[in-house]
Amino acid sequence: MRRVLRLLGLVALCALALQLALVLRVGLMRFVDPQSTTFQRSEILRLARERGEVPWLQQWRDYEHIADTLKRAVIASEDAGFADHGGIDWEAVERAWERNQRAEQLAQARNARLAPGRAARPARIVGGSTITQQLAKNLLLSPERSFLRKGEEFVLTLALEALLDKRRILELYLNHAEWGEGVFGAQAAARHYFRTDADRLSPMQAARLAVMLPAPKRFEKRPGSAYVSGRAATIVARMPAVELPS
Structure with missing residues (x-):
């Protein structure tokens, strides 16, 4: 029994040491x-394994050299309460949970009506993550989904909010967000899609980039689709009300 307790104690100490190192x-x-994130390094390995090469676009831009249009568009699209919450928007989490429950019920009902032999389609899951949570996940955590990883995400989200100001969090996010396969950061995205720099993006260009964030690899195939255009117009209308961190 003592050996078991010692082993559990060592495991707990190792877990605590890991969390302290991340903080x-x-x-x-x-x-x-930071020069790279955990997610980016995993993408480098995937591209090298699948393609034998690593096409990569990324160039750091300080906060002042990223257009306010992009900052406003990303906040309007991804996290409208960014300036006010403490890292986790519990109301958004609750709304996402409710939507996912409904989606799961609809998927079960739809799949029950499928003809024998046809593959069932999973429910479409939506997230309630804030910009800070997305940054925590991409910077330091593995892409796996588990309760343990979600707990680590919460800890690191709170650490980011406690140790960094909102301006720095947004700067880090915009420089490491994925905008396509091998396309990371605002400057790379601006050059790749619009042949301009990150500080010269128009409101509509910025809104189009913001629309791509939830699924960049899907939207990069059709960046001018009707959905992207329509959603971008909605974001442009919301942008004037966005409060930017000073």
Whole structure:
């Protein structure tokens, strides 16, 4: 029994040490621009394995050199309460949970009506993650989905909010967000899709980039689709009301 308790104690200490190391890395980000994220490194390995090469576009841009249009568009599209919440928008989480429950029920009913032999389609799951949560996940965590990883995400989200200001969080997010296969950060996205720089994006260009964020690999195939255009117009209408971190 003592050996079991010692083993459990060691496991707990290792888990605590890992969390402290991650929090220390977050603290360093107040002063140091991270060169890559855990998600980006996993993408590099995937591209190298599947293609034998790594097509890559990324160039850091300081907060002042990213257009306010893009900042407003991303907040309007991804996290309207960014300036006010403490990292986790519990109302958004609750709304996402309710939508996912309804989607699961509809998927079950739809699949029950399928003819024998036809493959069932899973429910379409939506997330309620804030910009800070997305940054925590992409910066430091693995892409797997589990309750343990979600718990780590919450811890790192709170650490980001405690140790960094909103301006720095948004700067990190915009420089490491994925906008297509091998396309990371606002500058790379602006050059790739519009042949301009990140500080010169028009409201509509910025809104189109914001629309792509939930599924960049899907939308990069049809960046001018009717859905992207319509959703972008909605975001442009919301942008004037967005409060930017100072």
